[in-house]
Structure formats: C-alpha cells, structure tokens
Amino acid sequence: MSNRPALGGLALAVGLLVLVPLAALVGTALDIGAADLAAGLGSTGGPVLNTVVTGVAGTLVAVVAGSAFAVLTERVDFAGRRLLRVMMLVGLIVPGYVSGIAWLNAYGPAGISDRALGVQLPGLQGPLGISLVLGAEAAPLVFLLVAAGLATRAEPDLERAARASGASAWTAFRTISLPLLAPVIGGATAIAFVLSVTAFGAPAVLGIPAGFGTMTTRIYRDLSFAADPLAFGRAITLAVLLAVAASVVAALAGWLLAPARARRSGVPGGPSAVAVPRMGSGRLATAVVAALAWALVLLAVIVPLVALVLTALTRAVGLPPTPDNWTLANFNTVLDTHAWAAFGNSLVLGALAAGGAVLLAVLGLVAVRGRARGVAAALVGLSFAIPGSTLAAAVLIAYGPLLRDTLVIILVAYLAKFWVLAFRPLSAALEALAADFGRAARASGADALTAARTIILPLLWPSLAASAVLVFMFALHELTMSSLLYGPTSATLAVVVLNLQQLGDPTQTAALAVLVTLLVALVSLPLAGRLGAFASARWRG
Amino acid sequence: MATLIVAGLAVAACTGPATSDTITLYTSVTQDTVDAVLGALAEVHPELHVNVFRAPTGQLDARIAAEQRSGGVQADVLWATDPLSTESYAAQGLLRPLSSDALSVVPAQYRSDNFVGTRLLNLVLVAHAGLAPQPAAWHDLTDAAYRDDVALPDPAFAGSAFAALGYFASAPGYGMDFYRQLKANGAVQLQAVGDVITNVANGTQSVGISLDKSVRDALDKGSPITLIWPQPGAIAVYSPAAIFRSSRNPAAAATFVDFLVSVAAQTAIAGTGWQPVRSDVPWDKSGPALDVDWAQVFGQQQQLLDQYRVIFGQ
Numbered sequence: 106m107s108n109r110p111a112l113g114g115l116a117l118a119v120g121l122l123v124l125v126p127l128a129a130l131v132g133t134a135l136d137i138g139a140a141d142l143a144a145g146l147g148s149t150g151g152p153v154l155n156t157v158v159t160g161v162a163g164t165l166v167a168v169v170a171g172s173a174f175a176v177l178t179e180r181v182d183f184a185g186r187r188l189l190r191v192m193m194l195v196g197l198i199v200p201g202y203v204s205g206i207a208w209l210n211a212y213g214p215a216g217i218s219d220r221a222l223g224v225q226l227p228g229l230q231g232p233l234g235i236s237l238v239l240g241a242e243a244a245p246l247v248f249l250l251v252a253a254g255l256a257t258r259a260e261p262d263l264e265r266a267a268r269a270s271g272a273s274a275w276t277a278f279r280t281i282s283l284p285l286l287a288p289v290i291g292g293a294t295a296i297a298f299v300l301s302v303t304a305f306g307a308p309a310v311l312g313i314p315a316g317f318g319t320m321t322t323r324i325y326r327d328l329s330f331a332a333d334p335l336a337f338g339r340a341i342t343l344a345v346l347l348a349v350a351a352s353v354v355a356a357l358a359g360w361l362l363a364p365a366r367a368r369r370s371g372v373p374g375g376p377s378a379v380a381v382p383r384m385g386s387g388r389l390a391t392a393v394v395a396a397l398a399w400a401l402v403l404l405a406v407i408v409p410l411v412a413l414v415l416t417a418l419t420r421a422v423g424l425p426p427t428p429d430n431w432t433l434a435n436f437n438t439v440l441d442t443h444a445w446a447a448f449g450n451s452l453v454l455g456a457l458a459a460g461g462a463v464l465l466a467v468l469g470l471v472a473v474r475g476r477a478r479g480v481a482a483a484l485v486g487l488s489f490a491i492p493g494s495t496l497a498a499a500v501l502i503a504y505g506p507l508l509r510d511t512l513v514i515i516l517v518a519y520l521a522k523f524w525v526l527a528f529r530p531l532s533a534a535l536e537a538l539a540a541d542f543g544r545a546a547r548a549s550g551a552d553a554l555t556a557a558r559t560i561i562l563p564l565l566w567p568s569l570a571a572s573a574v575l576v577f578m579f580a581l582h583e584l585t586m587s588s589l590l591y592g593p594t595s596a597t598l599a600v601v602v603l604n605l606q607q608l609g610d611p612t613q614t615a616a617l618a619v620l621v622t623l624l625v626a627l628v629s630l631p632l633a634g635r636l637g638a639f640a641s642a643r644w645r646g
Numbered sequence: 647m648a649t650l651i652v653a654g655l656a657v658a659a660c661t662g663p664a665t666s667d668t669i670t671l672y673t674s675v676t677q678d679t680v681d682a683v684l685g686a687l688a689e690v691h692p693e694l695h696v697n698v699f700r701a702p703t704g705q706l707d708a709r710i711a712a713e714q715r716s717g718g719v720q721a722d723v724l725w726a727t728d729p730l731s732t733e734s735y736a737a738q739g740l741l742r743p744l745s746s747d748a749l750s751v752v753p754a755q756y757r758s759d760n761f762v763g764t765r766l767l768n769l770v771l772v773a774h775a776g777l778a779p780q781p782a783a784w785h786d787l788t789d790a791a792y793r794d795d796v797a798l799p800d801p802a803f804a805g806s807a808f809a810a811l812g813y814f815a816s817a818p819g820y821g822m823d824f825y826r827q828l829k830a831n832g833a834v835q836l837q838a839v840g841d842v843i844t845n846v847a848n849g850t851q852s853v854g855i856s857l858d859k860s861v862r863d864a865l866d867k868g869s870p871i872t873l874i875w876p877q878p879g880a881i882a883v884y885s886p887a888a889i890f891r892s893s894r895n896p897a898a899a900a901t902f903v904d905f906l907v908s909v910a911a912q913t914a915i916a917g918t919g920w921q922p923v924r925s926d927v928p929w930d931k932s933g934p935a936l937d938v939d940w941a942q943v944f945g946q947q948q949q950l951l952d953q954y955r956v957i958f959g960q
Contacts, residue, residue: 328708329708329709331704421847423869441681442681510699593671594697607838609837609843610840610844
C-alpha cells in the first residue's frame with residue numbers, strides 16, 4: 106500500500122487550509138510596509154499590555170487553582186471527591202463567552218450578588234473580571250494535565266516507598282512527586298497562557314462594552330467595527346504578533362510535556378495498581394480544604410450558571426429574578442427564525458468540520474508513519490496554537506474574494522483549527538493498537554489492508570466517533586473565527602449570542618446562552634467518560 | 647481534498663437561492679421591524695427574496711469599508727438608522743440616485759437625491775422609575791443633581807447616538823460644549839441604546855439618552871423605568887433606505903425601497919413601535935419632537951466623531 110497519494114492529499118490539505126492563508130497574511134503585512142506596520146504597532150501598545158496582564162493573571166489563577174484541585178482530588182481523601190472532579194470539567198463545556206455573560210449576571214451591577222447582598226465584583230468589566238474568567242476557563246485543562254501527571258509521572262511507587270520509610274504524606278509529596286511534576290506544571294502553565302492570550306469570548310463580553318481592549322478584541326474591533334484603513338493594518342500587525350507569541354509558548358509547552366521529558370527514576374513498571382495512601386483522611390484540615398475547594402467551585406462555576414438561568418427567566422431588565430417575575434417568554438423571543446437559521450448553520454458546520462477533521466486526521470495517519478508522525482503531530486499542534494483571530498484574518502484575506510460570507514469560508518477556518526483535535530487522539534489510539542494487533546493479524550496471514558479493515562478499524566472506531574464528537578463540540582463553541590467571517594446567511598449560534606449581548610438586552614442574551622450551553626452539553630454527553638482524556642490529548646504527544 | 651470539495655458543494659447548496667429576485671440587505675434596523683416588513687413583503691412581492699445582514703451602524707460601516715477594499719460592496723440595499731452615516735456613503739459615491747415616483751409620498755425633509763426616510767426614531771430620555779426630581783430638558787443632564795448618574799450610547803456604535811451627536815454639535819445653545827459638560831458631570835458612555843436602558847432599569851445610572859420605541863418595549867415587559875419627552879423636544883431622526891451603486895440587481899432593489907414607503911410596510915413598521923415616516927399611516931405614540939435640518943450637518947461626520955473622541959476617549 107503506497108502512501109504517496111495520501112501524502113499528496115495531506116500536503117494539499119495542509120497547504121490550502123493553513124499555509125496559503127498564512128502566506129496571504131504575511132504577504133499583506135509586507136504590502137502594508139514596515140513604516141505603516143510600525144505606526145500600527147505604536148497604537149497597539151494598550152491592547153498588547155492588556156493582553157499580557159490578563160494573560161499572566163489568568164494563567165496564574167488557572168495554574169494555582171487547577172494544580173491545587175488536581176492534588177486535592179488525586180491525593181487527598183474527602184467526601185464528594187468525584188463530584189468535585191465532574192464540576193471542574195463543567196468548565197470545559199461552557200463556552201468562554203457564556204462564562205463571561207454568566208459572571209456578569211452573578212457578580213455584575215444588578216447581578217444576583219448585588220441584589221441579594223449589595224456586593225458587586227469591582228472591575229468585573231475590566232482586567233480583573235477578564236483574568237478571573239480566563240483563569241476559570243483554563244483551570245480545568247491544567248487540572249486534567251496535572252491529574253494525569255500525578256497518575257503517571259509522579260511515580261506512586263516512589264511516594265509509597267517514602268511513606269514506608271517514615272516520611273509524612275506531605276513530605277513525601279513535596280520532596281518526591283512535586284519535583285517529578287515540575288515539567289507537567291510548566292507545560293500546563295504555557296498552555297494556560299496560550300489559551301488566555303488567544304481567548305476572545307470573555308474579553309469580548311467583559312471588555313468591549315467597558316472600552317478595555319485585548320489583542321483579540323482589538324482585531325475584532327479593527328476588522329469588524331472600524332472603517333478607516335489604518336485599523337486594517339493594525340489588525341494585521343496584531344494578528345501576526347499574536348500568532349508568533351502563541352506559537353513560541355505552545356512550542357515550549359510541547360517540549361515540556363513531551364513524554365521524553367518525564368524524569369524517570371528507573372524503577373521498573375508503569376503506574377502501580379496499588380493506590381497511594383491519601384493524605385489526611387478524616388482530619389479537620391482536610392475538611393477545611395475540601396470546604397474551601399467546594400466554595401471555589403460554587404463561586405466560579407455554580408453561582409454564575411444559576412445566575413445565567415435566573416436572568417434568562419426574568420420578565421424584564423431591572424426586575425429582581427424572583428419567581429413572580431419568571432417567564433419563558435425570553436426563550437420564545439430568542440428562538441426566532443434567525444436563531445433557527447444560525448442553529449442550522451452551526452449544526453451543518455459542526456457536522457462537516459467533524460467529518461472533515463476526522464478524514465484529514467486519518468489521511469495524516471495513513472500518509473505519515475513512524476518517527477515522521479511525531480514531527481507531523483508537532484506541526485499540527487502548532488497550527489492549533491495559531492490564534493483563531495489570526496487564522497480568521499488570514500483566511501479572510503486568502504479566500505475572502507472568492508468565498509466571502511459563505512459557510513465554506515468558516516468551514517475552512519474550522520478545519521484548519523480543529524483537525525488537530527481529531528489527529529492527536531487518533532494518533533495515540535492507533536499507536537496503542539497497531540503494533541500488537543496489526544502484527545498478530547499479519548502473522549496470521551492477513552495483508553496490510555485486511556489487517557487495517559478487520560482489526561484496526563473496528564478497534565479504532567470508538568476513537569473515531571469520539572474525535573468527531575469532540576470536533577463537533579468545539580465547532581458549536583466557536584466564536585472567535587465565526588464572528589470575523591460570518592455574513593448575511595452564515596451567522597452561527599455563538600455569533601447570534603455575541604450580537605445580542607452587544608445590543609445590551611441581558612435577559613434575551615441569557616436565554617440564548619442557556620440554550621447554546623444545553624446544546625453543547627447534550628452533544629458532549631457521549632464524551633462524558635472520555636472528555637478529560639480527549640481534552641488533554643489535544644496537548645500531549 | 648475531495649472531502650473539502652464535496653463539503654464545499656454541500657454548503658454552497660445550503661446557502662439559499664441566488665435567483666435574479668434575490669437581494670442582499672445591509673441594515674441596522676431592529677430585528678423585529680425587519681422581520682415584520684419582510685413578512686409584509688412576502689404578501690405583496692412573494693417573488694422577492696431578501697438576504698439580511700443585520701448589525702449596528704458601526705459594524706456596517708466597517709463591513710462596507712472592507713468590501714470597498716476588496717472588490718466592491720456586496721449588498722444591494724442599505725436600510726440605515728440615521729441620515730448622517732448614509733450621507734457619508736452618498737458622498738463617497740456608493741449610492742445610486744433614487745428616481746422612483748413612489749418615494750414622493752415621503753415629506754421632502756426626510757429624503758435626499760440618494761436616500762429616502764422610512765421611519766422616525768425619537769431620541770428621548772429614560773429615567774429609573776420613581777426618580778425624583780426627574781429631568782425635564784436635555785440641559786438637565788448636565789445638572790449636578792445627576793452627577794455620575796447619566797448613561798449615553800456610543801456614537802461610533804449606534805447610529806441614533808451618532809445622530810444625537812450631529813444634532814447637539816450644531817444646535818444653538820448646545821454644541822460640543824454640551825458633551826464637555828456631560829463628561830464633566832460624570833456621564834458614562836455605554837455601547838448600545840439597549841445598554842442605556844439596561845443600566846437605567848438596573849439603577850446603575852438613573853437617567854440616559856435612549857430611543858422611544860426601545861423604552862416602550864422595555865416598559866411593556868415591566869422594566870422599572872419612565873419615558874420622558876424632554877424639552878424643547880425629542881430629536882427626530884429619520885431612518886433612510888438607499889440602493890448601492892454596485893447593486894447587481896437594481897430593479898429588485900428599487901422594488902424593495904419603494905415597498906418600504908408603501909402603506910403596507912409603513913403599517914408594519916408602526917406595528918413594531920417606530921413612528922412611520924408617512925403621515926397617512928395612523929400613529930399616536932409621539933410627544934413633541936424637534937425638526938432637525940440634517941443636511942446642515944452633512945460633510946462633518948468624521949470631524950464630529952473625532953471631536954467627540956477627544957472628550958469621551960477611546
């Protein structure tokens with residue numbers, strides 16, 4: 106079986122999806138010229154600084170909270186541990202812009218904390234609020250990576266040995282596991298930073314109305330809200346700058362998280378079947394820590410979502426969200442023909458992106474084998490690190506003249522961004538299977554094709570399906586690229602929510618946000634068990 | 647690659663009919679009004695299919711500018727919020743002169759050679775329910791009684807706010823000084839007209855500049871606010887429709903614009919709470935309004951925005 110056609114197809118796809126747009130973007134930047142770009146750069150100091158500040162602060166929140174929760178649920182024994190883990194993962198389902206809207210309804214002016222206690226979160230519509238929501242958004246991913254690291258890299262056997270030798274649970278953790286985890290935490294930090302600086306939803310919802318711009322919202326404003334030519338140059342400058350920064354940090358993350366970086370003690374055997382003794386079961390300190398953790402989840406996840414639902418149920422702005430003011434009218438109003446059309450667009454885009462991404466991933470796996478696959482995976486990973494804002498600007502420049510305002514141009518951006526989501530888990534699943542089963546089949550006389558058809562494919566099928574669902578979910582989430590690329594007939598659900606929010610009707614915005622979140626949750630149900638594994642597989646080799 | 651092509655074809659097939667009777671409409675008019683008018687259109691001109699791109703004025707401006715850079719405006723008809731933005735397009739030569747006799751039903755002060763008014767938006771005051779004392783005139787907004795308590799929509803975002811800027815900047819007794827005084831009195835610039843109503847209903851600010859129909863809609867739902875027709879009158883802004891010069895289907899575009907000023911469309915517009923531009927369509931919801939000579943502000947749009955930015959930042 107020759108791989109040449111597959112390789113050609115792969116090269117063509119990567120070229121059309123990623124290289125052509127990026128080349129067009131760089132070409133445009135060169136056309137604009139150094140002087141104008143420098144002028145553009147000069148006026149972008151604010152957004153760049155704001156992005157760094159909210160990115161660093163958000164990363165800090167995510168790393169501290171995510172790591173603490175991982176240690177807590179993996180190493181400390183307390184009631185409700187499993188439920189806490191599930192609640193962390195809810196954050197992966199709720200889109201960033203919905204989180205922003207939900208936090209506004211919870212802690213903003215006239216939010217439920219304001220109405221109930223007279224307390225608002227100062228600076229919610231600004232750097233503080235954006236940092237907190239970005240942190241809450243990235244924390245689940247840090248949590249997954251560190252939890253996985255605790256299970257594999259931290260070498261429970263060593264920790265157990267230390268305990269047997271008389272070290273306290275805390276000492277064993279601090280002196281054995283923590284140093285072994287350092288690269289994982291470093292990698293998770295880099296990923297959280299990339300996610301935070303390239304995020305658009307939370308800064309759009311919390312920053313734009315308050316006049317606080319980050320790089321991504323500035324690109325959006327300059328491309329979608331500004332008529333003067335200078336703004337276009339500024340957007341291009343920011344897009345290139347953001348892509349360079351994100352790629353460098355993402356490459357660092359890849360290096361830190363590479364399996365080869367795991368420091369091994371030489372103790373044979375993989376993860377032990379015997380559990381590590383957990384710290385402090387039943388003690389007061391444990392109860393306090395657990396209560397703190399629950400309080401944090403309550404404040405960062407549960408209260409905002411409850412506030413969102415309450416706002417969606419409220420009859421009119423300015424009324425308290427008490428039962429006598431409840432109505433379903435908002436849901437009725439927002440579910441108009443446009444929302445249904447956007448719903449249809451999102452479903453079509455999601456389905457095509459899912460199918461396309463899985464096919465591209467399979468193409469990639471067939472085309473590239475062995476060591477080259479690692480290189481391919483790294484390249485694909487880097488393309489995922491290209492910020493949505495940059496990718497959309499690039500796709501718009503490259504294909505705008507031909508495909509402007511169509512669903513196709515949005516699909517191109519989705520495929521370029523999301524096929525890595527399918528590639529990584531499939532690649533991992535294939536590696537786990539192929540060696541043993543494929544060899545066995547071949548030894549029994551099957552040719553390569555038969556082996557693939559009768560052994561590999563059936564075993565890979567669940568991974569294929571799960572990858573498709575994952576891409577579908579991300580496509581439903583997507584706002585950054587859709588908001589830059591949509592036209593008269595191609596708005597997606599996320600775009601409709603953002604537009605409603607920008608028009609300033611909180612009750613209707615909340616109603617549609619609730620519906621979108623329910624939809625995403627419904628779609629991700631089949632992934633429930635594997636969501637964590639798949640989300641972290643995005644970033645691991 | 648075959649995947650992509652198949653996917654592309656499948657999507658292209660879903661993006662709606664592109665027959666000779668399909669036009670694309672760029673509009674900043676509220677969605678319910680667009681829907682009502684298109685509903686009425688379907689009865690009179692069932693053959694006419696309209697693709698709608700609805701966005702705030704600022705976003706339409708950007709879209710039109712971007713399209714000019716790459717091959718020309720993609721829309722056939724513009725249905726805007728305010729005459730100032732529309733006149734900017736006319737001055738750039740983007741609009742096709744209107745010649746239809748059907749448009750003569752619109753009073754002369756609400757049309758020009760290139761665009762025709764379709765409805766009147768009344769800029770009014772909105773106050774939190776029970777506020778005392780209530781402001782009675784525009785000038786009261788600069789009064790110390792409302793320090794840090796006034797909400798304004800953003801002229802770079804909302805066409806109606808841009809019209810307010812155009813009126814105040816040129817009106818005797820106001821000028822850009824009015825905005826300087828507002829700023830000095832701690833007035834807060836929000837984004838959309840809806841933001842102003844939300845903040846006033848929530849009590850974040852207690853007074854704001856808003857639109858009559860938007861305030862009535864919120865009142866109907868039960869928001870704790872009051873609609874005030876300020877002295878010496880509301881600022882009546884007419885919402886123009888125009889045909890782009892680059893339209894590939896000017897005949898269908900003209901049919902649509904003619905329809906907008908027909909009794910059927912005007913009744914639909916009135917039904918969603920906007921004052922119809924035709925006086926022969928029943929309407930009883932307006933208070934005293936000022937007649938504004940918009941033509942005298944034409945040509946100064948960018949300058950006004952620049953001056954405004956100096957005062958309110960961004």
